[in-house]
Amino acid sequence: ELEEDVGRGWDGVREGTVPAVVYCLNEALRPLVEATKMCALGGDVDLIALDGYEQGVKFMAIDSWSSAWSHRPVCLDDGGEIVNEEVGLEGEGEERLCVYTKAGFNRGRGVSIVTTPSVAQKFSSLPACRAPMAEKGKGENGDVEDSAIWYTKSLPGKGIGMLAKKNLERGDLILESNPVLIVNSAKTLGRKAGEEILGRAVEQLGVETRNAYLRLSRGLGDENVKMQDILKWVISSDIPRTYADSSVWFGRSNTFEVRVGWLMHLAIFLEPARLNHDCAPNAQYYVDSETLTLYVQAVRPIAEDEEITISYTSPFQKAAARQEHLHQAFHFTCSCNLCTTSQESDKSLTEINEIQERLGDWDSDTPVQPDEAQRLIELYQKLNLHAFLDMPFGFASLMYNSFGKEKKAVRYARMAAEAAEKRYGPSAADFGMWQRIIGFPKGHWSWRYRVDR
Ligand SMILES: C[S@@+](CC[C@H](N)C(=O)[O-])C[C@H]1O[C@@H](n2cnc3c(N)ncnc32)[C@H](O)[C@@H]1O
Numbered sequence: 001e002l003e004e005d006v007g008r009g010w011d012g013v014r015e016g017t018v019p020a021v022v023y024c025l026n027e028a029l030r031p032l033v034e035a036t037k038m039c040a041l042g043g044d045v046d047l048i049a050l051d052g053y054e055q056g057v058k059f060m061a062i063d064s065w066s067s068a069w070s071h072r073p074v075c076l077d078d079g080g081e082i083v084n085e086e087v088g089l090e091g092e093g094e095e096r097l098c099v100y101t102k103a104g105f106n107r108g109r110g111v112s113i114v115t116t117p118s119v120a121q122k123f124s125s126l127p128a129c130r131a132p133m134a135e136k137g138k139g140e141n142g143d144v145e146d147s148a149i150w151y152t153k154s155l156p157g158k159g160i161g162m163l164a165k166k167n168l169e170r171g172d173l174i175l176e177s178n179p180v181l182i183v184n185s186a187k188t189l190g191r192k193a194g195e196e197i198l199g200r201a202v203e204q205l206g207v208e209t210r211n212a213y214l215r216l217s218r219g220l221g222d223e224n225v226k227m228q229d230i231l232k233w234v235i236s237s238d239i240p241r242t243y244a245d246s247s248v249w250f251g252r253s254n255t256f257e258v259r260v261g262w263l264m265h266l267a268i269f270l271e272p273a274r275l276n277h278d279c280a281p282n283a284q285y286y287v288d289s290e291t292l293t294l295y296v297q298a299v300r301p302i303a304e305d306e307e308i309t310i311s312y313t314s315p316f317q318k319a320a321a322r323q324e325h326l327h328q329a330f331h332f333t334c335s336c337n338l339c340t341t342s343q344e345s346d347k348s349l350t351e352i353n354e355i356q357e358r359l360g361d362w363d364s365d366t367p368v369q370p371d372e373a374q375r376l377i378e379l380y381q382k383l384n385l386h387a388f389l390d391m392p393f394g395f396a397s398l399m400y401n402s403f404g405k406e407k408k409a410v411r412y413a414r415m416a417a418e419a420a421e422k423r424y425g426p427s428a429a430d431f432g433m434w435q436r437i438i439g440f441p442k443g444h445w446s447w448r449y450r451v452d453r
Pocket residue numbers: 157158159160161216217253254255272273274275276277278330331332333334335336
């Protein structure tokens with residue numbers, strides 16, 4: 001009986017994916033599954049597997065990618081029309097963009113993923129997707145804001161912004177957020193097809209989440225490309241020239257990046273989309289692509305009612321270049337402290353870039369001295385670049401290590417690790433290096449490098 005059911009599944013069951021006990025999900029079993037608030041709920045779940053090794057009985061999708069979604073996946077065909085996934089999978093179907101929705105994700109807010117079938121498969125095996133879902137909650141800001149340490153408010157010349165409800169310290173977690181929409185950005189589509197597939201993706205999220213998406217800020221204001229305008233994605237030959245200008249679309253002001261299987265995707269996180277820009281922001285964010293969670297942390301003290309900001313640009317560009325980028329991509333003129341004091345701050349940025357270049361040049365014939373690393377830290381602090389302190393602390397650690405100054409090398413490695421965690425999360429690329437220096441500085445290649453040379 002089981003084999004028959006498996007055979008009838010949409011895509012069969014891959015070898016090795018069947019845990020100990022498998023049940024057909026009939027009507028009698030469905031309420032039981034719902035009671036456990038399992039993540040793979042939905043009308044299209046055919047089979048489930050019983051997996052009881054953790055916290056009593058827990059249900060898991062037998063073939064998570066087919067049963068993870070609450071709506072039957074649909075894809076765009078060659079003509080830009082929406083068709084069932086089975087049709088989309090024929091021939092070159094693997095490369096087609098499809099919509100995968102999990103309505104129960106994130107306390108019922110839902111998530112829609114617009115991507116190819118093979119990437120969708122990777123998504124559904126992420127811990128974020130397989131975790132049992134918590135109580136269904138309400139939609140956008142209303143109830144979320146009640147319990148949050150931030151609130152949103154209209155700010156002159158900036159649209160909506162996010163402000164602190166209380167005093168915050170460096171390292172305080174301001175918010176955690178899950179995406180409602182994730183879009184494979186490697187593909188380009190026509191205007192109509194883009195609107196169609198994004199429209200379907202957002203529609204399947206339910207009214208509250210859909211409305212919250214539609215309330216996000218837009219750059220172009222053209223109703224014909226409304227869904228894409230919010231996401232800042234999709235360039236195609238049938239989009240008028242001004243829209244096809246990549247600088248317009250690459251603004252992505254509401255979106256953050258999520259990597260799945262090393263493939264870049266754009267993601268909309270509703271609350272973080274209200275964070276305005278400052279070239280020397282008081283908060284930093286990173287996205288954990290495993291759990292599809294975006295974290296925002298304070299990087300310096302933030303006073304009650306002060307605006308919480310992140311940076312949309314590189315901190316190492318000079319004011320004019322930053323303004324140009326912000327203008328083209330995000331349609332605003334920045335009036336932050338760094339920009340309004342640009343004559344002075346540009347000088348300091350030039351000095352920062354010069355020192356970093358010297359400190360990064362390990363084979364230079366002109367000797368560098370540890371006090372240059374101290375000067376670098378001073379400059380970052382003077383410009384309020386607290387969001388990027390992993391750079392000067394890292395340079396300082398390597399500099400002291402290269403002069404055989406063990407204690408200072410370790411001290412700054414600790415600080416670099418702390419700052420890198422704020423900027424990139426616990427899986428920061430340099431984490432391993434800082435840990436090795438903290439544990440055994442003499443074992444690192446930089447140990448006494450500049451003395452012995
Ligand atoms: C991600 S949204 C931020 C939230 C937005 N203010 C809103 O009302 O939804 C990015 C947009 O906010 C505005 N914005 C962000 N930072 C700004 C700033 N420092 N000055 C003026 N406008 C800003 C720009 O219109 C930008 O395109």
